[in-house]
Amino acid sequence: MQPKDFGFGEDEKLLRDSARKFLEDALPIDKLRTLVAPDHVEAYESDTQPVYYDESIWKQIVELGWTTLAVPEEAGGAGMKMVAVASLAEEAGRAALPSPLISTLVSTCVLREAKSDGASAALGRIAAGEAATMAMTNATGSWEADDTDVVAEGAGDGVKLSGTACFVQDARKASFFVVAARGDAGVGLYCVDADAPGVEILPDQIVDLTRDQARVRFDGVAVGADAVAATAGSGADAIRAATPAMLVIIAADLCGAAEWQLQTTAEYARVRTQFDHPLGFFQAVKHPIVNMMIDIDRARSLVYGAACDIDTGEGNPQLSARMAKSAAADAAAFACGRSVQLHGGIGFTWECDLHIYFKRQKHNQALYGDAIYQRAKIGELL
Amino acid sequence: MAKKDTPEQAEFREYCRNWLKDNKPGPPPSRLPELAIEVSDEAHREYLCAWQKKCYEAGLVACDYPSEYGGGGHQGFQRIASQELSRAGTPFLINVIGLGMAAPTILHHGTEEQKRQYLKPLFSADEIWCQGFSEPGAGSDLASAQTSAVRDGDNWILNGHKVWTSLATFAKWMILLARHSKEDKYKGLTYFIAPIEGAKGVTVRPLIKITGGTGFNEVLFEDVVISDDMRLDEVGKGWTVAMTTLTHERGAAEGAGGGGGGGVDDRIESLIALAKKTPRGSGTAWDDPVIRDRIVQIAIRAAGLRQTARRGRVEGLIDHPMRLPLQGKVVMTELMQDAAAIGLEIEGAAGSLYVRDDNAPDEGEWPLSYLNSYGMTIAAGTSEIQRNILGERVLGMAKSK
Numbered sequence A: 001m002q003p004k005d006f007g008f009g010e011d012e013k014l015l016r017d018s019a020r021k022f023l024e025d026a027l028p029i030d031k032l033r034t035l036v037a038p039d040h041v042e043a044y045e046s047d048t049q050p051v052y053y054d055e056s057i058w059k060q061i062v063e064l065g066w067t068t069l070a071v072p073e074e075a076g077g078a079g080m081k082m083v084a085v086a087s088l089a090e091e092a093g094r095a096a097l098p099s100p101l102i103s104t105l106v107s108t109c110v111l112r113e114a115k116s117d118g119a120s121a122a123l124g125r126i127a128a129g130e131a132a133t134m135a136m137t138n139a140t141g142s143w144e145a146d147d148t149d150v151v152a153e154g155a156g157d158g159v160k161l162s163g164t165a166c167f168v169q170d171a172r173k174a175s176f177f178v179v180a181a182r183g184d185a186g187v188g189l190y191c192v193d194a195d196a197p198g199v200e201i202l203p204d205q206i207v208d209l210t211r212d213q214a215r216v217r218f219d220g221v222a223v224g225a226d227a228v229a230a231t232a233g234s235g236a237d238a239i240r241a242a243t244p245a246m247l248v249i250i251a252a253d254l255c256g257a258a259e260w261q262l263q264t265t266a267e268y269a270r271v272r273t274q275f276d277h278p279l280g281f282f283q284a285v286k287h288p289i290v291n292m293m294i295d296i297d298r299a300r301s302l303v304y305g306a307a308c309d310i311d312t313g314e315g316n317p318q319l320s321a322r323m324a325k326s327a328a329a330d331a332a333a334f335a336c337g338r339s340v341q342l343h344g345g346i347g348f349t350w351e352c353d354l355h356i357y358f359k360r361q362k363h364n365q366a367l368y369g370d371a372i373y374q375r376a377k378i379g380e381l382l
Numbered sequence B: 001m002a003k004k005d006t007p008e009q010a011e012f013r014e015y016c017r018n019w020l021k022d023n024k025p026g027p028p029p030s031r032l033p034e035l036a037i038e039v040s041d042e043a044h045r046e047y048l049c050a051w052q053k054k055c056y057e058a059g060l061v062a063c064d065y066p067s068e069y070g071g072g073g074h075q076g077f078q079r080i081a082s083q084e085l086s087r088a089g090t091p092f093l094i095n096v097i098g099l100g101m102a103a104p105t106i107l108h109h110g111t112e113e114q115k116r117q118y119l120k121p122l123f124s125a126d127e128i129w130c131q132g133f134s135e136p137g138a139g140s141d142l143a144s145a146q147t148s149a150v151r152d153g154d155n156w157i158l159n160g161h162k163v164w165t166s167l168a169t170f171a172k173w174m175i176l177l178a179r180h181s182k183e184d185k186y187k188g189l190t191y192f193i194a195p196i197e198g199a200k201g202v203t204v205r206p207l208i209k210i211t212g213g214t215g216f217n218e219v220l221f222e223d224v225v226i227s228d229d230m231r232l233d234e235v236g237k238g239w240t241v242a243m244t245t246l247t248h249e250r251g252a253a254e255g256a257g258g259g260g261g262g263g264v265d266d267r268i269e270s271l272i273a274l275a276k277k278t279p280r281g282s283g284t285a286w287d288d289p290v291i292r293d294r295i296v297q298i299a300i301r302a303a304g305l306r307q308t309a310r311r312g313r314v315e316g317l318i319d320h321p322m323r324l325p326l327q328g329k330v331v332m333t334e335l336m337q338d339a340a341a342i343g344l345e346i347e348g349a350a351g352s353l354y355v356r357d358d359n360a361p362d363e364g365e366w367p368l369s370y371l372n373s374y375g376m377t378i379a380a381g382t383s384e385i386q387r388n389i390l391g392e393r394v395l396g397m398a399k400s401k
Ligand SMILES: Cc1cc2nc3c(=O)[nH]c(=O)nc-3n(C[C@H](O)[C@H](O)[C@H](O)COP(=O)(O)OP(=O)(O)OC[C@H]3O[C@@H](n4cnc5c(N)ncnc54)[C@H](O)[C@@H]3O)c2cc1C
Pocket: A272, A274, A275, A279, A282, A283, A284, A285, A341, A342, A343, A344, A345, A346, A348, B037, B130, B131, B132, B133, B134, B135, B136, B137, B138, B139, B140, B141, B163, B164, B165, B166, B167, B216, B374, B375, B376, B378, B379, B380, B381, B382, B383, B384, B385, B388, B400, B401
């Protein structure tokens, strides 16, 4: 029997409330704007796109233990439930937090499924405060667990990695990569330091201002036996097993950001007047805003349902997490469109904060598979 | 379409086609923005002004305006020239606000002197125009404009703040809606032509769009003195004159929604091309029935738009004179928005890559178009306001304001 409350009890609520409070204080909207959108030319026309994030906030986040949440207790972490992780991701989304938090949580979930000494060691590094990110996506942006373009060749006890991983999230904030690479026996997972010899980070020029993304090239990078998180053949399984958790995290981020879009737009509709009425007086404004809310609530419920499936091992997380991601991506798409549209001209400007969220949402909609992709997968499961 | 041309029109069409074949301009100095109203680069301005001038001199611009004001003096030729320009995929005409809004307003409400002074350089793009309607507090509710015009002998003194003013950085003139009296919301408005470039007391500040690009501006008037002969129509007639402008704005926005080089049909072709070259599973995105269905839905809407434009000229098939014309703007801009959204969906992860990224498919066009598409559904009367107008004027439903 699943818990009626999704397993979201006092501890989880405490964590969530303190996370919200922390982010409200550390990263109020004015600070976010000056942090990630200081200058449009610098953001989009620099030869190398800047990395916009506040390292001191990240350090505090590490001190608060958010990155250890999903790390099992055996590996030195807090071993908290997925519902707790989801609520944290939701707060990160609400704040449009630029940080390697989401990437680190995602990597943690994958490493947790790898169940090896190498994986435990990597989890230990995360528990000790290091940021990690997955390097697993190929040049076409395939979200299939075994579609990596990186190749692992046997070399002594370890391997040598060659090839390029694309769409690596927060690549310039992570201290190590969890690299999916194909060997003769299938895909394995290998931990590689960002500054290891033979690793080259080629930053992308992306739309989203709240993260960085890169192609990471591995040129015969030597990986010792102690850094093998999953041996050839077992890596793709670990990614597949962790997929529900990854999707829950991104879906929660989408929901949190969509809630910000909802509240910001509702507030605008309460205060902006045209034709002697607040905008919300007009049903063409009121109803879409209410529809934003209905979509978000559906998605949010699905997120906690899926997180609870993962926590309890009951139900079908592969199914419920994909439903959550699909619903959250659609809710976010709608929230993006309506938030800008219903702000009118000001919503179309750089100085208005909406675009920061809009762009983060677009990024997260696609990340690990958009709504259409998830529904195709669900179709296969039904 | 060609079938309905009169012999003169057919001949003119042939002329346009040949001229465009022989006079296709060279490539722009760098990638042009999607729409004329976004032009903010000096080199683009020069290139585009030269192109419009050339088209004007060849008789492809202002074909239907009286010749005494610099027009071609024809009837029913502009539609043909515009169709051929769009078919040729040549760059857009930069003076869109001038051609689409200022010129018809001046023709309708201007004095003989005003028509003689302003129209010709407008057609030739020697003088760029912008539109000063919106203000921070007056957007959809345009009639609440507060920019003041105070009479001072033979002059007027302007003070106020206009926002979202496209093309103001290049503009010589602005069509301006201002308030001469606070007594009546509508009758307190008067319409002017205001000098922008080099004018004393006028400040133009670029605003940055969500795309990260410039394109529109805010314009501040501080004790700007203009003479009474820059007033368009009578004092207190501002709202009526503005209605003339807005009627044409919708048409202009509809045309502008197509962007440079062909518009909707091009957009669908590029969507299909994108789907065919984007790997998905073991094939391409085009093999995915869901994606294909979305693209085909867009293609059907586009075909509908085309046939609607055609039907709009067949009297026997029109039930209400404003029913089709008033739909144009909202239908076109929402179509372009949805098409761009599908482009992003097709791209998946690669949709994260923006215009400066060498690996971005189609040079980052899809995220850029999608962001920009909101400009089109907001500008020139938002989609919500367009629907209000349709519901009220065409379907006779109660006014919501
Ligand atoms: C790219 C771009 C270019 C532009 N260029 C120019 C220009 O050159 N010159 C110029 O003068 N202006 C220009 N504009 C301004 C444009 O006309 C206004 O932005 C538009 O009219 C909306 O006004 P607003 O921004 O004040 O939004 P608001 O009027 O505050 O509207 C906010 C939201 O409320 C909705 N709303 C308002 N009233 C109602 C109602 N009664 N019923 C239902 N919904 C309602 C609107 O649809 C919108 O979604 C431009 C705008 C953009 C985005």
